[in-house]
Amino acid sequence: MIKKIGLAIVAPVVAFTFAVGVAVLALLAVGVNPIEAFGLMWDFASTPTSVASIINRSVPLYVAAVAVAIGFQMKLFNIGVEGQYLVAALFAGWVGGSIVLWAPFHVLVVVLVAAGVGALWAGVAGLLKVTRGVNEVVATIMLNFIGFSVIGFFLGNFFSVDSGALNQSTPPLPPSAQIPGLNWIFTLFGFAEPRGTELQGFVIIAILIGIGYHLLVWKTRFGFELRASGMNPGAARMAGVNPKKMILYTMLISGGIAGMVGLSTMLGKLHAFTQDFPRGLGFAGIAVALLGRNNAIGMALGALLFGFMERSALILDLNDIPKEVVQIIQGVVVLSVVIAYEVVARIVKNREIKTASDATQASTAGPQEVTA
Amino acid sequence: MNERQRVVELVDITKTFPGVLANDNAHLSVGLAEIHAVVGENGAGKSTLVKILYGMQTPDSGTVRVKGKDVHFRSPKDAIRSGIGMVHQHFMLADNLTVLENIILGAEPTRGIALDLRGARDKILSLCDQYGMKLDPDVLVEELSIGERQRIEIMKVLYRGATILILDEPTAVLVPQEVDDLFVSLRELQAEGVTIIFISHKLDEVLTISDAITVMRAGRTVASVKPGDITARDLAELMVGSDLPTPDTTVSTVTDVVELRIVGLTSLHTDGRVAIEDITFDIHRGEIVGIAGVEGNGQPQLVDTILGVRDAVAGALHLAGKDISGFDTKMRRDEGIGIIPEDRHRQGLLLDSPLWENAMLGHQSKKPFARGIWVDRTGARDITREIVERFDVRTPGVDVNAVALSGGNQQKLIVGKELILDPSVLIAAHPTRGIDVGAQAAVWEELRQARREGMAILLISADLEELIGLSDTLLVLFDGRIVAKLDPADVTPKTLGSHMTGVAVEEEAL
Numbered sequence: 001m002i003k004k005i006g007l008a009i010v011a012p013v014v015a016f017t018f019a020v021g022v023a024v025l026a027l028l029a030v031g032v033n034p035i036e037a038f039g040l041m042w043d044f045a046s047t048p049t050s051v052a053s054i055i056n057r058s059v060p061l062y063v064a065a066v067a068v069a070i071g072f073q074m075k076l077f078n079i080g081v082e083g084q085y086l087v088a089a090l091f092a093g094w095v096g097g098s099i100v101l102w103a104p105f106h107v108l109v110v111v112l113v114a115a116g117v118g119a120l121w122a123g124v125a126g127l128l129k130v131t132r133g134v135n136e137v138v139a140t141i142m143l144n145f146i147g148f149s150v151i152g153f154f155l156g157n158f159f160s161v162d163s164g165a166l167n168q169s170t171p172p173l174p175p176s177a178q179i180p181g182l183n184w185i186f187t188l189f190g191f192a193e194p195r196g197t198e199l200q201g202f203v204i205i206a207i208l209i210g211i212g213y214h215l216l217v218w219k220t221r222f223g224f225e226l227r228a229s230g231m232n233p234g235a236a237r238m239a240g241v242n243p244k245k246m247i248l249y250t251m252l253i254s255g256g257i258a259g260m261v262g263l264s265t266m267l268g269k270l271h272a273f274t275q276d277f278p279r280g281l282g283f284a285g286i287a288v289a290l291l292g293r294n295n296a297i298g299m300a301l302g303a304l305l306f307g308f309m310e311r312s313a314l315i316l317d318l319n320d321i322p323k324e325v326v327q328i329i330q331g332v333v334v335l336s337v338v339i340a341y342e343v344v345a346r347i348v349k350n351r352e353i354k355t356a357s358d359a360t361q362a363s364t365a366g367p368q369e370v371t372a
Numbered sequence: 373m374n375e376r377q378r379v380v381e382l383v384d385i386t387k388t389f390p391g392v393l394a395n396d397n398a399h400l401s402v403g404l405a406e407i408h409a410v411v412g413e414n415g416a417g418k419s420t421l422v423k424i425l426y427g428m429q430t431p432d433s434g435t436v437r438v439k440g441k442d443v444h445f446r447s448p449k450d451a452i453r454s455g456i457g458m459v460h461q462h463f464m465l466a467d468n469l470t471v472l473e474n475i476i477l478g479a480e481p482t483r484g485i486a487l488d489l490r491g492a493r494d495k496i497l498s499l500c501d502q503y504g505m506k507l508d509p510d511v512l513v514e515e516l517s518i519g520e521r522q523r524i525e526i527m528k529v530l531y532r533g534a535t536i537l538i539l540d541e542p543t544a545v546l547v548p549q550e551v552d553d554l555f556v557s558l559r560e561l562q563a564e565g566v567t568i569i570f571i572s573h574k575l576d577e578v579l580t581i582s583d584a585i586t587v588m589r590a591g592r593t594v595a596s597v598k599p600g601d602i603t604a605r606d607l608a609e610l611m612v613g614s615d616l617p618t619p620d621t622t623v624s625t626v627t628d629v630v631e632l633r634i635v636g637l638t639s640l641h642t643d644g645r646v647a648i649e650d651i652t653f654d655i656h657r658g659e660i661v662g663i664a665g666v667e668g669n670g671q672p673q674l675v676d677t678i679l680g681v682r683d684a685v686a687g688a689l690h691l692a693g694k695d696i697s698g699f700d701t702k703m704r705r706d707e708g709i710g711i712i713p714e715d716r717h718r719q720g721l722l723l724d725s726p727l728w729e730n731a732m733l734g735h736q737s738k739k740p741f742a743r744g745i746w747v748d749r750t751g752a753r754d755i756t757r758e759i760v761e762r763f764d765v766r767t768p769g770v771d772v773n774a775v776a777l778s779g780g781n782q783q784k785l786i787v788g789k790e791l792i793l794d795p796s797v798l799i800a801a802h803p804t805r806g807i808d809v810g811a812q813a814a815v816w817e818e819l820r821q822a823r824r825e826g827m828a829i830l831l832i833s834a835d836l837e838e839l840i841g842l843s844d845t846l847l848v849l850f851d852g853r854i855v856a857k858l859d860p861a862d863v864t865p866k867t868l869g870s871h872m873t874g875v876a877v878e879e880e881a882l
Contacts, residue, residue: 221742227725228733234719237681238711239734240702352776355768
């Protein structure tokens with residue numbers, strides 16, 4: 001058991017070391033002292049302001065990763081998290097800015113609308129798969145493009161407060177629909193308060209999503225049926241799991257979580273859905289899910305790593321070091337983690353087979369020795 | 373008959389996969405220009421043996437000799453270089469290319485850097501001429517019938533210089549007319565000195581075409597015979613084997629309470645053909661009803677339809693008097709139908725999950741595996757430990773993954789997890805296929821025990837001894853219909869075999 005955990009840690013450590021090695025080579029190639037560059041990144045990223053910023057960046061990545069991971073558990077690839085969260089944020093922003101409600105309920109309504117719209121958007125792909133056999137990868141990619149057009153159409157024609165504005169936006173969310181920041185946590189622990197950045201309160205909801213994901217997949221009957229369908233659809237069918245139902249439910253849940261990806265920014269910072277709303281989080285979430293191996297904690301660490309690298313890229317830029325180095329590390333980390341885990345998994349499997357056959361041999365008088 | 377020169381010799385081949393002993397000291401010896409059939413049930417190890425010859429698998433031990441020389445193939449490329457070619461059951465052709473393009477694909481002849489299409493066409497036409505095959509090199513493959521496509525596959529192999537041809541169940545995809553054409557082609561090839569290794573489990577075809585037959589069972593070569601010296605029935609007996617410990621029946625425990633009543637059950641293949649038709653029978657408490665039949669006559673479809681994995685288009689199911697026709701698989705399982713599936717890897721196990729999760733499969737909403745919406749990990753592990761102990765599953769613990777167990781122990785786990793919650797009906801499909809003799813005896817004993825305790829059991833098996841020995845009633849499935857109901861007390865493998873091949877029906881009709 002200890003060996004098993006040990007091996008599980010070896011994989012990411014090897015992968016990360018390898019990625020750093022590649023980064024060192026990249027830095028040397030452009031004539032920068034790697035130790036100096038890493039020192040700069042670390043110094044800059046360890047200030048309270050940077051920590052708040054890193055967490056803020058990692059929260060939507062984490063939520064997106066969870067949305068992707070739940071599909072991965074049954075070998076479904078929801079590549080449409082991108083479209084799902086943008087469409088969901090648009091409608092949630094519009095509804096939130098158009099109604100009046102008491103504080104906690106107003107936030108709740110916005111969250112529910114976002115989750116609902118995300119689920120519906122992904123559900124279309126699920127429905128197409130179970131009724132017409134359309135591959136979910138194709139369907140969700142197409143729905144991304146449809147989603148981008150839907151956003152342009154509704155934002156331009158119906159939802160915008162000022163249709164002549166350069167950056168069109170839904171009606172602003174009133175304070176009752178905003179989630180307050182958490183900068184007081186820094187002062188509580190005796191650190192300086194972040195300046196110019198507010199630690200977004202949505203991080204708490206993201207943590208709850210992570211816990212919920214872990215419980216759902218590993219502790220519930222539904223999660224078991226989900227994993228069983230992913231691992232062996234034939235056996236799952238014999239066990240009474242309806243594959244079509246599972247596909248539909250999985251897509252709905254994945255889309256529902258995807259719908260909440262944009263909320264940390266919308267409820268904590270922008271307070272509206274705008275034309276320049278952050279994009280690309282859904283695709284980055286796929287990389288984080290791969291990096292974290294669909295594990296709730298692993299994905300959190302992966303999201304934080306991505307957040308750290310994005311934040312520290314800023315300081316490299318200021319020091320005339322190409323910030324693309326950071327993107328190289330991000331890419332190499334994901335690739336090498338995937339490879340390292342595959343190798344470790346194979347070692348663990350072989351070892352287990354050997355242990356089991358040794359144990360069997362010891363407890364019997366050679367069952368294979370019966371001659372015909 | 374003078375002895376032909378040996379061109380292929382496989383000696384003492386052993387090959388294991390996790391949980392499966394695929395080849396166990398298997399032998400194969402093929403003479404020059406011989407049509408040599410390798411027969412055996414699914415899972416008997418035929419495919420593994422020829423894949424070793426074709427370099428797709430490397431044996432754990434044993435010798436491969438081609439034309440008198442020891443060889444160690446690492447990939448099919450090596451085998452092709454030695455003049456061995458294989459035609460797979462599923463064709464690998466590009467529909468939108470011509471016959472010519474398909475044949476040269478991967479072995480393109482060049483003149484300088486240009487494709488030498490004319491040279492290729494000449495070579496193909498001369499090969500067609502030499503072997504008496506009809507092929508138009510310029511038509512698109514998508515316009516061709518299955519039989520013609522198969523001819524292209526054979527030509528592909530000949531084009532690459534093969535003189536030893538391996539055909540993996542070549543007749544499985546053909547209609548009878550095409551089978552005749554294929555056999556004519558094979559005779560022509562043989563006359564030109566090509567050696568053919570022919571895998572099949574269709575015995576009458578094997579007897580028609582082959583010069584020598586190797587019979588495999590449970591990974592071992594059990595006989596090498598000449599078609600003239602043997603009948604289809606003898607061959608069937610060799611394939612299923614009768615030297616295994618006999619599953620003797622003790623006193624009858626059949627009651628007159630009907631547990632499962634099946635009335636007029638009919639279901640279709642996905643392509644709309646009838647899979648099973650108008651199946652009607654009862655299973656009483658304490659009764660084992662055996663289903664005999666040659667593979668491909670509707671057995672898996674019958675199992676799937678009873679379980680609700682496949683929709684019935686007509687008919688009804690009553691479990692203990694209750695109509696369960698409208699129930700889905702989950703409800704039928706919860707109502708008390710257990711299943712030992714035919715293919716434990718594809719339908720029975722989560723190989724990369726711990727044993728306790730495997731035990732949960734099919735019971736995932738029942739106590740002690742679940743509590744409300746939650747998985748009851750403690751309860752599941754406790755009852756899995758009980759299964760491991762009671763059914764003698766040899767494992768270091770219940771947290772190891774199923775892949776680590778041997779085939780026999782995996783099967784004992786499946787049998788155990790189905791029996792532990794006392795289902796009222798158990799469907800056992802090939803419950804002892806591919807497991808060692810000790811595990812087989814253990815599974816038989818468990819089935820007998822369950823029957824004594826009043827379980828209604830449907831037993832599907834290709835092992836005739838097992839069927840006759842365990843069953844209280846025998847039904848013969850032929851072409852999706854039940855064609856005979858027999859009393860196992862006065863039936864022999866021979867008479868059963870004649871019912872299974874439809875011979876008995878014809879004899880009675882005369």
